[in-house]
Amino acid sequence: GYAAQRGLKWHLNDGENRDADERELTLLGELDVALAQEEIFVVYQPKLALESDTIVSAEALVRWNHPTRGILSPGMFVEAAENNGRIIELTLYVLNVVLRDLVVLANSAIHISAAVNISAKLLGDSDFLGRALTMIEASGVPPSQLIFEITESAAILAPADALTSIARLRDKGVAISLDDYGTGQSSLAYLKKFQVDELKIDASFVRNVHCDGKDRILVRSTIELAHEMGIKVVGEGVEDIDCLEMLRTLKCDIVQGYLISQPLIAHRLRDFVLEHQDTYKIAV
Numbered sequence: 449g450y451a452a453q454r455g456l457k458w459h460l461n462d463g464e465n466r467d468a469d470e471r472e473l474t475l476l477g478e479l480d481v482a483l484a485q486e487e488i489f490v491v492y493q494p495k496l497a498l499e500s501d502t503i504v505s506a507e508a509l510v511r512w513n514h515p516t517r518g519i520l521s522p523g524m525f526v527e528a529a530e531n532n533g534r535i536i537e538l539t540l541y542v543l544n545v546v547l548r549d550l551v552v553l554a555n556s557a558i559h560i561s562a563a564v565n566i567s568a569k570l571l572g573d574s575d576f577l578g579r580a581l582t583m584i585e586a587s588g589v590p591p592s593q594l595i596f597e598i599t600e601s602a603a604i605l606a607p608a609d610a611l612t613s614i615a616r617l618r619d620k621g622v623a624i625s626l627d628d629y630g631t632g633q634s635s636l637a638y639l640k641k642f643q644v645d646e647l648k649i650d651a652s653f654v655r656n657v658h659c660d661g662k663d664r665i666l667v668r669s670t671i672e673l674a675h676e677m678g679i680k681v682v683g684e685g686v687e688d689i690d691c692l693e694m695l696r697t698l699k700c701d702i703v704q705g706y707l708i709s710q711p712l713i714a715h716r717l718r719d720f721v722l723e724h725q726d727t728y729k730i731a732v
């Protein structure tokens with residue numbers, strides 16, 4: 449039947465999380481098949497630069513078109529992949545798709561950057577780094593068109609190796625972005641330790657920046673701090689125009705969120721960028 453065909457793996461576990469564990473393991477067993485059968489796909493969320501009012505980049509967000517469960521968001525499988533050694537293959541798969549899509553966009557004279565989410569767990573992994581750099585080089589895409597967004601959710605396992613990785617990537621021209629900034633326990637420590645190009649203020653601080661005084665202080669001072677260090681700032685999760693205008697007032701460089709666009713499949717991203725090529729105007 450279906451389970452045998454997809455090579456599902458079950459394990460015995462008497463704990464109360466048995467069902468959840470089994471679901472996770474089942475998914476992981478299927479992930480290899482999903483990668484082989486191209487059930488994994490990527491959507492892109494545009495990032496709007498406020499000074500020029502143009503789309504300067506797009507963030508790649510992974511999705512799994514599962515044959516029976518429908519479209520799964522990364523929350524359903526990324527963490528499991530991180531904990532079970534599949535994150536390398538998943539990330540390289542996404543990177544490969546992104547490079548291919550950038551080549552297609554270049555054929556339409558679109559040269560925006562693409563951001564790929566990289567688990568902190570992968571940062572110091574020399575196998576990952578070597579394969580990623582080889583892939584980028586083989587694609588012909590200028591490394592300067594890539595941004596690696598590092599999330600704090602998983603701890604950096606080998607900070608010294610991570611430091612070397614970041615230096616190598618930046619040396620090639622790949623930009624480094626700190627994702628979900630402010631939510632981790634080591635945000636300032638990261639800024640002290642790692643040379644980064646961009647910082648993405650988490651949606652939880654951005655969402656109410658126009659109506660919450662405390663959020664405004666946190667966002668304003670984070671932007672000042674970043675700018676003093678030569679780092680660009682992205683506001684994530686921008687859902688309304690008042691929020692965007694406040695971020696503009698606070699000199700935030702880039703905004704991203706449902707107000708600008710939902711994540712789009714590659715050809716819709718192309719249309720979106722072409723539509724807003726000269727200057728971006730929000731339809732309100």
Ligand code: C2E
Binds near residue numbers: 493599685686687
């Ligand atoms: P993230 O990198 O912080 O990505 C932003 C998430 O917020 C995305 O959810 C996006 O769809 C959602 N979002 C964007 N704009 C808005 C908005 O205005 N309002 C609200 N409420 N949400 C918004 P998504 O796609 O479910 O991704 C969740 C997380 O999964 C990402 O957070 C990222 O940490 C991780 N992720 C996504 N793709 C990959 C991947 O290829 N590899 C790895 N390692 N992690 C990934």
Ligand code: MG
Binds near residue numbers: 565597627
């Ligand atoms: Mg991200």
Ligand code: MG
Binds near residue numbers: 627628648684
């Ligand atoms: Mg984020």
Ligand code: MG
Binds near residue numbers: 628
């Ligand atoms: Mg996030």
